[in-house]
Amino acid sequence: MFINLSNLKEIGSRKQVSLELEFHDLEFANREIEIKDPIKLELEIFNTSDSFVVEGKLKANLILRCSRCLQKYSSPVELDISEDVLKSEMEDEEELYLDEIIVDNIILSLPMKPLCSDDCKGICPECGQDLNEGECDCEVEALDPRLAKLKDFYNDDNE
Numbered sequence: 001m002f003i004n005l006s007n008l009k010e011i012g013s014r015k016q017v018s019l020e021l022e023f024h025d026l027e028f029a030n031r032e033i034e035i036k037d038p039i040k041l042e043l044e045i046f047n048t049s050d051s052f053v054v055e056g057k058l059k060a061n062l063i064l065r066c067s068r069c070l071q072k073y074s075s076p077v078e079l080d081i082s083e084d085v086l087k088s089e090m091e092d093e094e095e096l097y098l099d100e101i102i103v104d105n106i107i108l109s110l111p112m113k114p115l116c117s118d119d120c121k122g123i124c125p126e127c128g129q130d131l132n133e134g135e136c137d138c139e140v141e142a143l144d145p146r147l148a149k150l151k152d153f154y155n156d157d158n159e
Contacts, residue, residue, distance in 0.1 A: 003096040008047040017043040023060075028107050031114075034063035036074065039102065043081065052096060054083040058105055067113040068122035069130050075114070079105050 001021055008015055019041040026033040043056035058079045063072050083101050087093055121131035129136035143151065 001098045001102075003043075003045070003098060004094065005045065005047075005052065005096055006094045008045065008052070011047055011049055014044055014046045017041065017045065017056075019043075023102065026103060026106065028110070031065065031110075033106070033110070034072075036061040036063050041081075041098075041102075045096065050087055052085045052087065052090075054081060054085060054096070054101060056081050058102065060106065062106070064110075064114040066116040066120055068115060068120045069132055070123065071116055071130070071132075073114075073116040077106070077109050079109050081105055 001019075003015075003017055005015070007013070020038040021041070023035045023039050025035055037060070040059040041056060043054055046053040046055075058077075058081055060077050062075045062077055064075050065072050081101065085096060085101075090096070123130055124136045124138050126138035127136050129138075
């Protein structure tokens with residue numbers, strides 16, 4: 001998406017932009033990020049001597065996959081954008097390319113481990129049952145193999 005900056009020739013001039021745009025789904029670090037609804041942008045663009053300063057808000061509704069139970073869930077985001085786009089790095093000073101700014105800000109807002117809720121129970125490591133939907137009959141013994149010998153430390157046979 002390009003924004004026309006032809007009316008921002010004079011240093012110190014500014015432009016207000018309000019947009020809703022359909023955006024493609026993203027992939028980052030082997031994670032798919034779906035963008036459910038159009039992204040809403042409220043931006044103000046300032047012309048400085050060597051750059052265009054872009055400030056404003058971005059609102060989007062992302063569909064992420066929970067790290068514990070692997071189910072998809074909706075995650076609304078509202079971000080403050082503050083970018084400095086150098087004129088020397090632009091192909092054309094009369095057009096501002098917004099896609100990179102949008103992608104960078106969305107990716108930076110993603111949690112390291114997305115969770116559908118703080119109390120998500122995850123999945124059973126034995127059978128794969130989603131423990132949020134119900135318990136399974138598996139007996140999972142969480143024993144660190146490095147400490148397995150200590151389990152027999154206080155047996156009666158060792159006296």
